[in-house]
Amino acid sequence: MEINKDLISASSTPIVLAILTEEDSYGYAILKRVRELSGGRMEWTDGMLYPVLHRLERLGHVEARWEVAESGRRRKYYRITSRGLAQLVEERRQWQAVDATLRGIWQALFLPVPANHPASAVPLPQGA
Amino acid sequence: MPSPGDAASPSVEEQIAQWRSYLGRRQAIHSVDVAELEDHLREQIAVLAGAGLAPDEAFLVAVKRMGDLDALSREFAREHSDRLWKQLVVVPSDSGEPRARVRTDAIVAFCLAVAAALAIKVPALFGIQMDDQNAGFYARNLSLFVLPLLTGYFVWKRRLGTSTLRWLAVAFVAAGVFANVYPFTPSGESDFPGASTEALTALHLPIALWLAVGIAYAGGRWSQVGGRMDFIRFSGELFIYYVLIALGGGVLTGFMAMIFQAIGIDIEPFFESWLLPCGAMGAIIVASWLVEAKQSVIENMAPVLTRLFSPLFAAVLVAFLGTSLWTGRGVDIERDVLIAFDLLLVVVLGLLLYSISARDPRSPPGAFDVVQVVLVVSALLADAVALWAIAARITEFGFSPNRVAALGENVILLVNLAWSAVLYIRFLRRQGSFTDLERWQTDYLPVYAVWAAIVVIVFPLVFGYN
Numbered sequence: 001m002e003i004n005k006d007l008i009s010a011s012s013t014p015i016v017l018a019i020l021t022e023e024d025s026y027g028y029a030i031l032k033r034v035r036e037l038s039g040g041r042m043e044w045t046d047g048m049l050y051p052v053l054h055r056l057e058r059l060g061h062v063e064a065r066w067e068v069a070e071s072g073r074r075r076k077y078y079r080i081t082s083r084g085l086a087q088l089v090e091e092r093r094q095w096q097a098v099d100a101t102l103r104g105i106w107q108a109l110f111l112p113v114p115a116n117h118p119a120s121a122v123p124l125p126q127g128a
Numbered sequence: 129m130p131s132p133g134d135a136a137s138p139s140v141e142e143q144i145a146q147w148r149s150y151l152g153r154r155q156a157i158h159s160v161d162v163a164e165l166e167d168h169l170r171e172q173i174a175v176l177a178g179a180g181l182a183p184d185e186a187f188l189v190a191v192k193r194m195g196d197l198d199a200l201s202r203e204f205a206r207e208h209s210d211r212l213w214k215q216l217v218v219v220p221s222d223s224g225e226p227r228a229r230v231r232t233d234a235i236v237a238f239c240l241a242v243a244a245a246l247a248i249k250v251p252a253l254f255g256i257q258m259d260d261q262n263a264g265f266y267a268r269n270l271s272l273f274v275l276p277l278l279t280g281y282f283v284w285k286r287r288l289g290t291s292t293l294r295w296l297a298v299a300f301v302a303a304g305v306f307a308n309v310y311p312f313t314p315s316g317e318s319d320f321p322g323a324s325t326e327a328l329t330a331l332h333l334p335i336a337l338w339l340a341v342g343i344a345y346a347g348g349r350w351s352q353v354g355g356r357m358d359f360i361r362f363s364g365e366l367f368i369y370y371v372l373i374a375l376g377g378g379v380l381t382g383f384m385a386m387i388f389q390a391i392g393i394d395i396e397p398f399f400e401s402w403l404l405p406c407g408a409m410g411a412i413i414v415a416s417w418l419v420e421a422k423q424s425v426i427e428n429m430a431p432v433l434t435r436l437f438s439p440l441f442a443a444v445l446v447a448f449l450g451t452s453l454w455t456g457r458g459v460d461i462e463r464d465v466l467i468a469f470d471l472l473l474v475v476v477l478g479l480l481l482y483s484i485s486a487r488d489p490r491s492p493p494g495a496f497d498v499v500q501v502v503l504v505v506s507a508l509l510a511d512a513v514a515l516w517a518i519a520a521r522i523t524e525f526g527f528s529p530n531r532v533a534a535l536g537e538n539v540i541l542l543v544n545l546a547w548s549a550v551l552y553i554r555f556l557r558r559q560g561s562f563t564d565l566e567r568w569q570t571d572y573l574p575v576y577a578v579w580a581a582i583v584v585i586v587f588p589l590v591f592g593y594n
Contacts, residue, residue: 026167027164027167027168028167028168028171028172045193045194045195045196045199045200046168046172046193046194046195047165047168047194047195047197047200047203048195048199048200048203050161050164050165050168050204051200051203051204051206051207054161054204054207054208055207058207069167071171073167073170074163074167075164075167076160076163076164076167
């Protein structure tokens with residue numbers, strides 16, 4: 001399933017902030033976590049994560065620091081700030097409102113809802 | 129999972145290096161971002177290789193996943209739009225160790241600038257005050273206060289060997305001797321008012337010594353065309369920076385005078401004896417350091433000005449030649465006309481040099497090259513007209529040191545431009561390569577310095593220190 005670009009970019013802020021709330025992380029690990037969480041259905045172009053991180057850094061939602069990873073390479077780690085946490089709460093409120101609206105309309109339409117939930121992380125077998 | 133830090137195979141390392149330099153050329157992506165993306169790429173490669181892919185394949189997949197570089201650089205540009213305006217923040221070209229070097233460089237440059245600013249005040253300690261009586265001393269020695277320090281900066285920066293260092297030291301000591309041993313007649317008492325050999329020394333010593341700066345600047349690359357070309361670029365950019373700093377300094381001084389005036393204090397004595405001389409000296413080092421540290425900020429300034437003014441100068445010269453042919457007016461010879469034509473040739477040469485320095489030698493001849501040729505040829509013709517008029521009446525005017533120096537310079541510039549025109553036309557007719565022209569210009573550099581040295585060393589003797 002392809003998720004459209006606008007949705008990806010709109011959801012990138014809450015997703016990145018939420019992942020950083022779990023623990024401090026760096027680009028590659030954040031992408032890996034996104035893949036896990038979405039069961040591989042949210043495919044971000046790897047490079048595009050970085051402008052997002054830099055925007056969050058500029059807005060003061062995350063802080064960056066360079067550390068030497070166990071591999072010996074220098075790696076840029078990101079940590080969520082208190083402003084970032086507040087932003088996440090706000091994003092969450094908005095997304096829940098969107099989600100609730102959509103749920104309401106889906107129910108009113110009685111459309112068959114796809115069975116899988118993102119958390120199940122198992123793609124439907126083809127032709128099931 | 130294998131450790132991502134393991135060096136990948138040599139060929140992959142090479143590919144990563146290529147990818148890195150390709151990415152680094154994007155204006156919106158800074159070197160720290162490249163480092164961050166490279167860390168990502170390497171981890172991706174390591175994971176893919178761990179899953180059984182060959183290193184090359186892993187590299188290709190990792191690069192593909194990174195996404196289209198144009199799109200990526202657009203995203204970066206959108207996030208960091210300020211970066212498209214190159215900032216005058218001196219960022220290290222790579223993260224980590226070079227940062228320390230950039231700072232050391234700045235500290236050394238700053239210390240040398242302070243030293244240059246103070247050096248101009250040292251003679252005052254020995255009773256040689258900056259006043260009309262000692263104007264000659266300061267005029268002759270002006271370049272000696274700052275150029276040795278500037279040379280020292282490059283000697284330090286390029287880690288020059290002791291043999292080169294020895295020659296440079298000899299050059300400066302010799303300059304100091306020749307500038308000061310001759311018993312110059314004070315300019316007021318000279319036979320040729322305002323045309324004394326002392327003034328010629330003051331004008332020509334910096335030109336001669338600029339070669340020493342160039343040798344230090346080029347490091348070991350003075351023998352190469354590229355090294356000398358870089359020095360030409362450096363000189364042009366230094367000039368532009370210096371003018372900008374001087375303008376800023378003027379504004380600063382203006383405000384300073386104004387606000388101190390408001391509380392009834394006249395800063396003019398301070399300005400004349402400290403701010404102006406010290407600032408002018410220190411600014412040369414600061415400007416040089418800026419050109420070095422931030423080559424890319426105003427890098428394109430000299431070529432841009434060249435592009436703008438080459439056609440205009442060419443038009444003016446063609447109009448001049450046309451008018452003088454049409455009306456039949458010869459050049460009206462006055463005392464200073466030769467100097468004016470010298471300056472014209474210098475400007476034309478400058479336009480030619482900076483358009484050469486910014487031109488890709490491999491690109492084919494274009495319309496701008498034709499404009500350059502028109503410019504050079506029309507300047508040559510205009511100069512020939514002036515020279516003709518002067519040659520006819522030189523005996524009548526007499527050989528003053530000033531006139532001989534100007535004549536010599538005219539001949540030197542004329543030879544340079546004439547051969548440049550030949551080489552340029554050959555290039556336009558695709559009978560020669562552009563590098564011939566580049567080589568000719570860079571090979572010619574020492575000629576100016578040698579002539580300037582002759583003016584400094586021989587003229588006072590020949591003309592009896594007048």
